[in-house]
Amino acid sequence: MLNVGRFLLIFFVCLGSAHAPVQGQAIPNEYRLKAVFMYQFPQFVEWPSTTWQDVQAVQLCIASPNPFGSELEQLVRGESLNGRPLAVREIAGSDELVGCHVLFVGARSDVATPVLRAAAGRPILTVGEGDRFLESGGIILMKIVDGRVRFAVNATNAAKGGLRISSQLLSLALTVREGPQ
Amino acid sequence: MRRWFARLPVHRKLVTSALLVTGVSLVLAMLGLSVIDALRYRATAREDAVALARVIAENTSAAVAFRDADAAREILASVRVRDVVTRACVYLPDGSLFAGYSTRTGICPQTVPEDRTWVGVFGSAVISRNARTQGSVYVERDLSDLRGRLLVTGIAGILMFIFAATAAYLLAQRVHAVVSGPISALAQFARGYGENPYAEPPALTTAPDEVGDLVKSFNEMLTRVRTTSADVTAANRQLKRSNEALQRENEERRRVETEREAALSREREANRLKDEFLAAVSHELRTPLNAMMGWAQVLATAPPSEETIRKAVTSIVKNARAQTRVIEDLVDVSRIATGKMRLNFQPLDLRSVVASTIESMEPVGTAAGVRLEQVVPRDACFVAGDRDRLQQVLWNLVSNGVKFAPGGGTVSVTLTRRDQEIEVAVSDTGIGISSSFLPHVFDRFRQADGSLTREHGGLGLGLAIVKELTELHGGSVFAASEGRNRGARFSFVLPELSVEVQEEQPTEETALPSLDGITVFAVDDNDDAVAMIAASLESAGAQVQTFTNPMDALAAWEQRPADVLVCDLAMPHMSGLDLLGSIRRLDSSRGVFTPALAVSAHASEQHQAESLRGGFQFHLSKPLHQEALVRAVAEAAAHT
Numbered sequence: 152m153l154n155v156g157r158f159l160l161i162f163f164v165c166l167g168s169a170h171a172p173v174q175g176q177a178i179p180n181e182y183r184l185k186a187v188f189m190y191q192f193p194q195f196v197e198w199p200s201t202t203w204q205d206v207q208a209v210q211l212c213i214a215s216p217n218p219f220g221s222e223l224e225q226l227v228r229g230e231s232l233n234g235r236p237l238a239v240r241e242i243a244g245s246d247e248l249v250g251c252h253v254l255f256v257g258a259r260s261d262v263a264t265p266v267l268r269a270a271a272g273r274p275i276l277t278v279g280e281g282d283r284f285l286e287s288g289g290i291i292l293m294k295i296v297d298g299r300v301r302f303a304v305n306a307t308n309a310a311k312g313g314l315r316i317s318s319q320l321l322s323l324a325l326t327v328r329e330g331p332q
Numbered sequence: 333m334r335r336w337f338a339r340l341p342v343h344r345k346l347v348t349s350a351l352l353v354t355g356v357s358l359v360l361a362m363l364g365l366s367v368i369d370a371l372r373y374r375a376t377a378r379e380d381a382v383a384l385a386r387v388i389a390e391n392t393s394a395a396v397a398f399r400d401a402d403a404a405r406e407i408l409a410s411v412r413v414r415d416v417v418t419r420a421c422v423y424l425p426d427g428s429l430f431a432g433y434s435t436r437t438g439i440c441p442q443t444v445p446e447d448r449t450w451v452g453v454f455g456s457a458v459i460s461r462n463a464r465t466q467g468s469v470y471v472e473r474d475l476s477d478l479r480g481r482l483l484v485t486g487i488a489g490i491l492m493f494i495f496a497a498t499a500a501y502l503l504a505q506r507v508h509a510v511v512s513g514p515i516s517a518l519a520q521f522a523r524g525y526g527e528n529p530y531a532e533p534p535a536l537t538t539a540p541d542e543v544g545d546l547v548k549s550f551n552e553m554l555t556r557v558r559t560t561s562a563d564v565t566a567a568n569r570q571l572k573r574s575n576e577a578l579q580r581e582n583e584e585r586r587r588v589e590t591e592r593e594a595a596l597s598r599e600r601e602a603n604r605l606k607d608e609f610l611a612a613v614s615h616e617l618r619t620p621l622n623a624m625m626g627w628a629q630v631l632a633t634a635p636p637s638e639e640t641i642r643k644a645v646t647s648i649v650k651n652a653r654a655q656t657r658v659i660e661d662l663v664d665v666s667r668i669a670t671g672k673m674r675l676n677f678q679p680l681d682l683r684s685v686v687a688s689t690i691e692s693m694e695p696v697g698t699a700a701g702v703r704l705e706q707v708v709p710r711d712a713c714f715v716a717g718d719r720d721r722l723q724q725v726l727w728n729l730v731s732n733g734v735k736f737a738p739g740g741g742t743v744s745v746t747l748t749r750r751d752q753e754i755e756v757a758v759s760d761t762g763i764g765i766s767s768s769f770l771p772h773v774f775d776r777f778r779q780a781d782g783s784l785t786r787e788h789g790g791l792g793l794g795l796a797i798v799k800e801l802t803e804l805h806g807g808s809v810f811a812a813s814e815g816r817n818r819g820a821r822f823s824f825v826l827p828e829l830s831v832e833v834q835e836e837q838p839t840e841e842t843a844l845p846s847l848d849g850i851t852v853f854a855v856d857d858n859d860d861a862v863a864m865i866a867a868s869l870e871s872a873g874a875q876v877q878t879f880t881n882p883m884d885a886l887a888a889w890e891q892r893p894a895d896v897l898v899c900d901l902a903m904p905h906m907s908g909l910d911l912l913g914s915i916r917r918l919d920s921s922r923g924v925f926t927p928a929l930a931v932s933a934h935a936s937e938q939h940q941a942e943s944l945r946g947g948f949q950f951h952l953s954k955p956l957h958q959e960a961l962v963r964a965v966a967e968a969a970a971h972t
Binding site: 322 | 391394395398461462
């Protein structure tokens with residue numbers, strides 16, 4: 152709390168009980184939930200207005216390997232954002248980063264560090280796992296707390312890339328880190 | 333209610349009507365406004381609910397997206413500031429309740445509610461992101477603030493009503509003064525009219541409207557009523573007068589009836605008295621006649637002795653006198669009754685009347701064995717009266733006393749001078765008068781004993797004549813008796829003649845004038861009468877020629893007239909007047925005038941006047957008194 156510009160606020164969200172759409176299997180369940188989050192996050196984020204010039208589709212890029220399987224693709228099929236259809240693309244290196252609007256960097260990604268470094272400072276919403284993700288330039292960190300998906304936000308990193316996070320999203324975040332790093 | 337209103341005075345009706353109209357209009361207006369207000373408020377409330385739902389939907393979209401129910405609940409809790417919200421519920425797309433805000437009046441149902449399960453006004457909104465439905469929001473609010481608004485409206489309405497009612501009341505009072513004031517005044521006058529019908533109606537200033545017409549009509553009606561009631565009063569007065577007249581007439585009729593009955597009973601009594609009287613007259617006339625007839629037959633049948641003749645003549649004369657007396661009484665009564673009694677008033681001393689009466693009655697009293705007394709004062713007792721009549725009065729009283737006094741009794745005549753009056757009282761020691769008969773003693777034809785077997789004769793006229801004659805003298809009579817066998821006292825009182833007048837001394841009864849050398853024609857169809865006249869005059873020295881037929885007399889007169897004619901009036905073939913007329917014609921041819929003397933049984937003054945008009949100088953009524961006849965002839969002869 153005393154840290155100037157940075158706060159980490161952990162917030163537990165109770166996701167309902169029996170009606171929660173969480174299935175029995177651990178891993179797939181975890182990523183099924185995270186896939187939903189992946190789908191929801193872009194809707195509470197504003198990209199710089201120049202980003203969408205001549206853009207046909209909103210690209211959700213996943214640093215390989217893809218932990219969601221086909222879950223995310225099924226989820227976004229037919230959906231759109233700001234009038235543009237959503238597309239899921241797996242990338243294997245930072246050179247494939249061009250055209251990505253959202254980038255997921257899993258904890259077990261092979262190319263985590265170079266991709267994340269390449270994405271930092273660009274208008275790409277980075278979502279990742281791992282304790283050091285936010286310090287490494289990531290914007291939204293997803294983690295499991297009490298069996299439920301929570302997230303923390305580093306607004307400073309987002310601002311670097313010209314992204315604006317909705318206040319509604321920020322109000323739901325466990326922690327929000329702002330200010331210069 | 334209607335009846336109550338109908339009983340109100342007019343001005344109250346006006347005020348009440350005004351208040352009623354005002355109140356009803358105001359209430360209706362308030363109600364309408366309230367309804368409109370409520371409807372509008374309800375619509376506004378619905379919009380409000382919808383707007384709130386939308387805000388909630390917007391704010392909770394992230395929470396719903398990331399299924400953060402706590403965050404959603406926190407957002408929902410913010411509606412607490414709107415205390416009209418009873419519940420706000422967020423549902424997921426599958427219809428399950430995600431988060432809810434509840435108050436004690438409402439709980440969020442577990443699934444999306446059907447509209448009808450919500451009681452208040454509610455609004456709903458869809459939670460969406462990128463045209464994708466994420467869930468829905470339902471907000472319900474109550475209308476408690478509407479009730480507040482309505483309460484305020486109601487209070488405002490009541491205040492307005494009070495204000496409007498006051499205004500209406502004041503206005504109605506004003507209107508009353510103009511409209512119903514005249515009506516009230518009229519009504520008040522009409523009420524008072526019953527108590528005082530002569531009060532003038534109040535001067536009502538009236539406008540030319542219906543009220544004015546009413547007042548005018550009322551006044552006209554009043555005038556008519558007054559006229560009519562005056563007529564009725566007049567008619568009543570008339571009726572009353574008629575009633576009184578009728579009553580008077582009835583009373584008059586009753587009175588007449590009573591009088592008629594009294595008169596009828598008097599008449600019956602008079603008839604009875606008349607019958608008794610006729611019987612008495614018949615008896616009184618017959619009795620002396622019988623005696624005379626008896627003696628006359630005795631004289632006629634056999635040559636009577638000197639003694640017999642003397643007795644006969646005495647009896648005959650006595651009875652004739654009695655009969656004469658009866659007839660004179662009858663004539664007197666008749667004269668008095670018909671008002672033809674003439675009195676020759678002159679001053680006279682009653683002492684002389686008493687003396688002469690006692691003197692003339694002395695033989696009668698002696699014959700009956702009754703003593704006659706007189707008590708007279710020494711001073712003269714002058715009255716104005718007719719000597720003969722007063723003597724007759726006294727004679728009647730004395731003979732009455734003698735008649736009823738038994739032998740050895742006394743009849744006394746007492747003359748008393750009193751204050752301006754002179755009383756003559758005749759007392760006897762006779763049988764007296766019963767008290768029941770006493771009041772009737774002076775009645776005509778009355779006798780104490782009216783039966784045929786009565787002891788005392790007479791016509792019952794004596795006392796009646798006494799009374800009438802006394803009253804003609806301005807006096808009055810009295811009768812008193814202490815009862816049977818205790819005598820009676822009759823008296824009469826005359827006013828004293830106060831001026832001392834020298835009484836005209838009656839010429840002393842001188843000797844009859846001599847008729848020597850006087851020739852007389854006596855004409856009467858009755859032999860006895862003419863014989864009596866001749867005997868009377870011849871005894872005085874006259875030479876008398878008698879005629880029973882006037883024709884004979886006239887024939888004789890033509891041969892040699894007489895100095896005096898004495899002639900009966902009622903004769904067959906030629907009346908006394910005719911005879912006199914013929915003789916006068918003869919006389920005039922000879923240039924002489926013969927005095928004539930009528931004798932008539934008709935003694936009334938009318939007959940007397942008739943004969944005098946017919947040329948007779950004297951009229952003597954039968955029965956003739958010798959002395960009067962002689963004097964009359966002597967006087968007539970002196971005229972020649």
